[in-house]
Amino acid sequence: MSPDPSTPAERPWLDADRPVEERVDALLAVMTLAEKVGQLHQTANIDPAADAELIRSGAISSSLYASGATGGNVKDEGLLSSAIDSAQAIAVEESRLGIPLLFGRDVIHGHRTVFPIPLGLASGWDESLVERACEVAADEAHLEGVAWTFAPMVDISEEPRWGRVAESFGEQPVLSGRLGAAAVRGFQGEPVGEKGRLAACAKHFVGYGLAAGGRDYDTVSVGENTLRNLHLRPFKDAVDAGVLTVMASFNDVDGVPMHSNRRLLREVLKDEWGFDGVVVGDWGGVGQLMNHGVAADLREAAVYGIEAGIDLEMVSGAYAAHLAELVESGEVDPALVDDSVRRVLRLKFRLGLFERPYTGTPGRSNAPTGATRALAREAAHGSMVLLSNNGVLPLPAEPGTLLLTGPFVQEGEALLGTWVLDGRGEDVISPEAAFRERLGDRLLVQDNRFSERGVQLVRQADVTVAVVGEHPWRSGEANSVARIGLPAGQLEVLHELAGIDKPLVVVVYTGRPLELGPVLDLADAVILAWHPGVETGNALADVVFGDVAPFGRLPMTFPRTTGHIPTSTHQRPTSRTLTPEQDKTEGRYLDALVLPRLPFGHGLSYTTFSYGEMALSATELSRAGGSLEVSVGVTNSGERRGREVVQLYFRDPVAQVTRPNIELLDWARLDLEPGQSGTARFTVTADQLGYFGRDLTRRVDTGEVVLMVGPDASRGERVSITVTA
CATH class of the missing domain: 3.20.20.300 (Glycoside hydrolase, family 3, N-terminal domain)
Structure with missing residues (x-):
């Protein structure tokens, strides 16, 4: 160790023109053991x-x-x-x-x-x-x-x-x-x-x-x-x-x-x-x-x-x-x-800390701006997944009287989600604020403190939008739950609202997949919104009134009940692998179907899409660095603009170790006007089909591989290719 370095010549690590490794070497060479330990x-x-x-x-x-x-x-x-x-x-x-x-x-x-x-x-x-x-x-x-x-x-x-x-x-x-x-x-x-x-x-x-x-x-x-x-x-x-x-x-x-x-x-x-x-x-x-x-x-x-x-x-x-x-x-x-x-x-x-050790631009605010809010609104649009819809959505610009009800109608901070240390509740556009701006006095609001009052208001309204789900306190670190249903009391209130037999839209705010079967059965439409952030209300209004067609897709499988966990695309073949038809006859449970209520990748839009046949540039793929092209035509067969997320999956039927029944390979997003067609194109390489075998080394096997293109993990056209030596 040298004496205390005090001149620039004795501190070569401060020379920003030197390569990083030279600077590290120079500094490490003069450090005491105590100083080294301090850096850890x-x-x-x-x-x-x-x-x-x-x-x-x-x-x-x-x-x-x-x-x-x-x-x-x-x-x-x-x-x-x-x-x-x-x-x-x-x-x-x-x-x-x-x-x-x-x-x-x-x-x-x-x-x-x-x-x-x-x-x-x-x-x-x-x-x-x-x-x-x-x-x-x-x-x-x-x-x-x-x-x-x-x-x-x-x-x-x-x-x-x-x-x-x-x-x-x-x-x-x-x-x-x-x-x-x-x-x-x-x-x-x-x-x-x-x-x-x-x-x-x-x-x-x-x-x-x-x-x-x-x-x-x-x-x-x-x-x-x-x-x-x-x-x-x-x-x-x-x-x-x-x-x-x-x-x-x-x-x-x-x-x-x-x-x-x-x-x-x-x-x-x-x-x-x-x-x-x-x-x-x-x-x-x-x-x-x-x-x-x-x-x-x-x-x-x-x-x-x-x-x-x-x-x-x-x-x-x-x-x-x-x-x-x-x-x-x-x-x-x-x-x-x-x-x-x-x-x-x-x-x-x-990180440049030796050159810029202090905080950022003095006097510049980091509060949300018009540009950052616009991005947050775009992100919130993408986070919303339309799980079901019998045609009630999108609502017309003049929906009559609308009842907005539920524990989140006036919330700000609760819609930011878990692990938000510096966001502020007052920055959040609440559902009530956004809907009030559109509807004025045609909006009725009820926060579900008194469910009987909510039922009365349902009778006065032409359509009800109920915002339910989890507070962020129920998700994030150290917040596990034994049951994944809605929090206590919410399903009972939904039963009362649905009992009036008027259009009911349910919006679910949550930090995890929930058991939503009963909600799907009760509601005319269900939107999964997660916890959307500062633009919560604006984004919800955009989607509900059809300014933006929902295009989110589930990144996790939604199991039927807590007792079905684990349910996911990770599941691998067993000695008696279950097909959808067998699930209805033989099953694996006496008292329930096994397959999920909502598969990975699921999500609806305000239009419909039809898929053409899958086309391949070749039916054989060399495992020595080979590739092939997969394409499928998609047509917007409905009456509104929409985005389809075209998903490519594969399955390796015979391998050295058990492989997933289905595994995501790639995806493509197509924005299509009514009647417009587009083509989703994918490049599949041999390396993408590889896996680690019994000896924990990576390998690509020869033989059959099944490709599937569709709107989610449960459905689509399947085509076999052959991986060759």
């Missing part, structure tokens, strides 16, 4: 006054701002840019080496301009939309000093009891992977380190969506083959997109907690995939190895964490308390510490 310690809610000496000594590398371990459920007081700048000034101007701090915050689906929850964004099946939304979120958060967000979440799950499905992009690896990669590009920009962008974080690595019983933080029983063929795939897409950080998950995998899982973190993520970014632990995750029962104390937990590949330790303080001593005693290889420090420094250089 993340605290929460740093206080520039109370923590001044720790910052000055280089004992803190990063801080996240959150109200606690489940910050998505409890709002904090918001970011304080002056405190961030004060802490940064100590680190940059008063510490020996001038290494800037890295400030992180959960910017999940918007900052001040709040977009639909990720599961809602996924319903649009639109990579560009996700990228643009994340770009807006990054710009707004960066103004307040945030440099790092803990998103996107790309966990794959078929478990709607698990509250965190709200943060996901759905159950299919291709959809989740492509939207996750789009989120990475939106948050980080190109080139990485642009002003107004954030480091993204792919989470939670890996298998968290398999938590037993849908109970958050619970154990996971899964083999590496299933991980590779399903759960690891969207993470690989995020890595390929250049994601700068990856977060370890709370769960164990087959008995090995992820915060101590050397096989998956170090050998697969870092070595096999070549990920050169930062692996961050989740809140207290290293320390919680004691809770898992694999570490006797915090000291042992620190050993397991650094050996597994956790670079930046969040909150528990295991590294800060014990890592230097462990290196000095020879119990931890100093090369492991150097590797992790190198990754953290590389991240800070890539």
